[in-house]
Amino acid sequence: MAGTEPEDRKSHITEQPITLHNWHRHVNWVNTTLILIVPILSCVAALFTPLRIPTALWTVVYYFWTGLGITAGYHRLWSHRSYEAGLTLRIFLACVGGGAVQGSIQWWSSKHRAHHRWTDTVKDPYSVRKGLVYSHLMWMVLKQNPKERGRTDISDLNQDPVVVWQHRNYGFVVLTFGMLFPMFVAGLGWGDWKGGLVYSGILRFFFVQQATFCVNSLAHWLGEQPFDDRNSPRDHVITALVTLGEGYHNFHHEFPSDYRNAIEWWQYDPTKWSIWMWKQLGLAFNLKQFRANEIEKGRVQQLQKKVDQRRARLDWGVPLEQLPVVSWDDFVADAQSGKTLVAIAGVIHDVTDFIKEHPGGKALISSGIGKDATALFNGGVYNHSNAAHNLLSTMRVGVIRGGGEVEIWRRDRTKKQNLGTSL
Numbered sequence: 061m062a063g064t065e066p067e068d069r070k071s072h073i074t075e076q077p078i079t080l081h082n083w084h085r086h087v088n089w090v091n092t093t094l095i096l097i098v099p100i101l102s103c104v105a106a107l108f109t110p111l112r113i114p115t116a117l118w119t120v121v122y123y124f125w126t127g128l129g130i131t132a133g134y135h136r137l138w139s140h141r142s143y144e145a146g147l148t149l150r151i152f153l154a155c156v157g158g159g160a161v162q163g164s165i166q167w168w169s170s171k172h173r174a175h176h177r178w179t180d181t182v183k184d185p186y187s188v189r190k191g192l193v194y195s196h197l198m199w200m201v202l203k204q205n206p207k208e209r210g211r212t213d214i215s216d217l218n219q220d221p222v223v224v225w226q227h228r229n230y231g232f233v234v235l236t237f238g239m240l241f242p243m244f245v246a247g248l249g250w251g252d253w254k255g256g257l258v259y260s261g262i263l264r265f266f267f268v269q270q271a272t273f274c275v276n277s278l279a280h281w282l283g284e285q286p287f288d289d290r291n292s293p294r295d296h297v298i299t300a301l302v303t304l305g306e307g308y309h310n311f312h313h314e315f316p317s318d319y320r321n322a323i324e325w326w327q328y329d330p331t332k333w334s335i336w337m338w339k340q341l342g343l344a345f346n347l348k349q350f351r352a353n354e355i356e357k358g359r360v361q362q363l364q365k366k367v368d369q370r371r372a373r374l375d376w377g378v379p380l381e382q383l384p385v386v387s388w389d390d391f392v393a394d395a396q397s398g399k400t401l402v403a404i405a406g407v408i409h410d411v412t413d414f415i416k417e418h419p420g421g422k423a424l425i426s427s428g429i430g431k432d433a434t435a436l437f438n439g440g441v442y443n444h445s446n447a448a449h450n451l452l453s454t455m456r457v458g459v460i461r462g463g464g465e466v467e468i469w470r471r472d473r474t475k476k477q478n479l480g481t482s483l
């Protein structure tokens with residue numbers, strides 16, 4: 061859509077609340093006409109226009125062409141430079157992309173680059189944080205505050221004569237490829253001029269518009285986040301089905317210059333398949349792809365983050381560094397005065413509540429009270445399970461200074477040996 065917001069010198073209209081008197085000044089009428097008023101009028105016209113089979117088939121074909129103009133052209137080629145295209149393919153994509161009636165390549169790509177650079181912030185032109193309907197539609201229906209506009213570098217696009225031509229002649233492109241071309245095909249082909257205009261022209265671009273808008277709304281709201289959950293982009297097959305494969309949006313925001321959105325062969329990404337096919341035909345080249353190793357790293361790190369979050373919610377016992385340090389003699393004295401304390405691997409455990417429930421019986425634990433039961437616990441009698449180790453850690457109450465009886469014994473022995481040699 062064309063950015064035709066008139067700027068008030070004192071304050072922009074977007075800084076004033078919407079009221080009954082000023083609402084029409086908040087509306088971007090050019091956008092609203094192209095994405096709402098004309099499509100709604102054509103829905104009414106469709107009630108009085110019979111849908112003929114060849115027109116229906118042509119509408120579906122042209123839906124895919126113009127959809128690809130957006131996904132493979134506007135998005136993956138011009139916004140992200142994920143591959144290069146020869147002049148023929150660029151002209152084709154600029155024409156059919158224009159026929160999707162979503163603004164010029166230059167306008168669309170600058171907004172989209174801002175969306176990637178400032179995802180979920182006020183400078184994100186279609187931030188889902190402002191609401192699902194806002195990110196889908198209202199960001200175009202309402203004027204945007206120029207102070208919140210996220211600026212981006214599109215100098216590379218201005219070097220492409222196809223992009224410059226399309227921007228300068230956008231009105232002609234929309235009229236020709238949005239309405240006249242599909243109407244002429246149906247009219248000259250099988251005499252259905254009205255059906256060609258209503259179905260293959262206007263209703264078709266209405267559907268392509270709504271499908272593309274789902275990438276900004278649905279793909280930031282529905283699905284999984286296998287690569288990064290700090291921002292809103294998500295992966296979901298439904299969004300992929302609606303948007304010619306643009307639904308693997310969590311992956312896309314992590315690896316935006318990859319020509320693929322779906323990395324698995326069985327996932328639905330007809331945009332990727334088309335680009336690959338154009339490569340085979342010599343129309344596209346330099347298809348960019350992140351190494352599987354880099355992609356897997358992102359996936360593993362996100363998995364690790366989830367595991368860490370689950371781990372943090374569990375009781376693992378008091379951390380060792382927070383436990384009081386107790387001398388061996390004090391530990392023995394405490395145990396003799398009636399406390400049910402057991403030392404295992406240099407850590408004192410209070411087994412008062414557990415002693416009766418011990419699956420190995422009360423007697424075994426009792427025999428370790430006031431003693432270093434490390435060997436007993438770690439296989440001297442029975443090699444305890446991982447679960448037992450975990451349970452034990454929740455009972456820890458102190459750390460033995462110097463590590464426990466074994467260390468004291470070894471230290472004493474070394475001292476005696478040293479004394480012996482010095483004598």
Ligand SMILES: [Zn+2]
Pocket residue numbers: 175275276280293309313
């Ligand atoms: Zn996005």
Ligand SMILES: [Zn+2]
Pocket residue numbers: 135139140172176312316
């Ligand atoms: Zn993108």
